[in-house]
Amino acid sequence: MKQNLQKYSGKLPLKYWIADNIIQDIEKGLFKQNSKLSSINHYSKQTGVSRDTVEKAYVRLKELGYITSAPGKGFYVNTVLSSKLRIMILLEDIDEHRAAICKEIILKTSNFAHAEIRLFFQNLKLLQEHIxxxxxxxxxxxxxxxxxxxxxxxxxSILGIIPVNKLIQIDKLTSESNAQEILQGVLARIVIP
Structure with a gap:
């Protein structure tokens, strides 16, 4: 599990960069289900990253469901969630209708997907960073x-880096009358594994 920290750009907090790299390795099949990860101490010594940072990365992996831990035994790749879809929902702002639709998307996809919501507050630079x-x-x-x-x-140009088959755009104002239409449009685009 030795990661090349020379590739770390500093744009993202190190704990997220470590977690995201481990996620990529899991999704590429480099870590098999139930395989044991390095201990926090071992990973810290191996890479020179502080123990606290490694622990925060592992906590993130647990929160996302990619790993589990067995007290006194270590950390293992989760057998359940590693095959779930991951969805990033990016909102320029939030209101009660958008919040309700996002909640429905999360509820209706929870059996096969994990969704994260991020706000970009009409700030293209922040949107670009998230992507x-x-x-x-x-x-x-x-x-x-x-x-x-x-x-x-x-x-x-910002959205152009996302593959077209992975990009779902919503450009409608929401109201009670069109909430179901928006929800159904989004769910129709998501291919269940």
């Missing part, structure tokens, strides 16, 4: 924007 940090780590990227047009060249 760059997550690229390759998610099966679907749901981008919800209504204020910034997709025809904006900056928006096009």
């Amino acid at each position: 760059e940090q997550g690229i390759g780590n998610y099966h679907y990227y749901i981008i919800w924007h209504t204020i910034m047009p997709i025809s904006d060249l900056n928006m096009e």
Whole structure:
């Protein structure tokens, strides 16, 4: 599990970079289900990363369901969730209708997917950071924007790094009357494994 820290750019906190690299290794099959990961102390000594940072990375992996721990025995690749889809939901802002639809997306996909919500507050630089940090780590990227047009060249170039088959865009304002239409449109695009 020796990771090449020379590739660490510093754009992302190290704990997230370590966790995301382990996730990629799990999804590539480099770590098989039930295989044991290095202990926190061993990983820390092997890489020169502080024990606290490694522990935070492992906590993130546990929160995402990629690993489990057995007290006194160590950390193991989870046999259940590692095959689940990962969905990143990016919202330019949040209101009660968007919150309700996101909650429904999470509930309706919870048997086969893990979804994360991130806000970018109409800030293209923040949107770009979220996408760059997550690229390759998610099966679907749901981008919800209504204020910034997709025809904006900056928006096009940012979204252009996401493969078309993984990008789901919502560019509608939400209301009670169209909430189900938006929800059904999103769910229809997600291919269940």
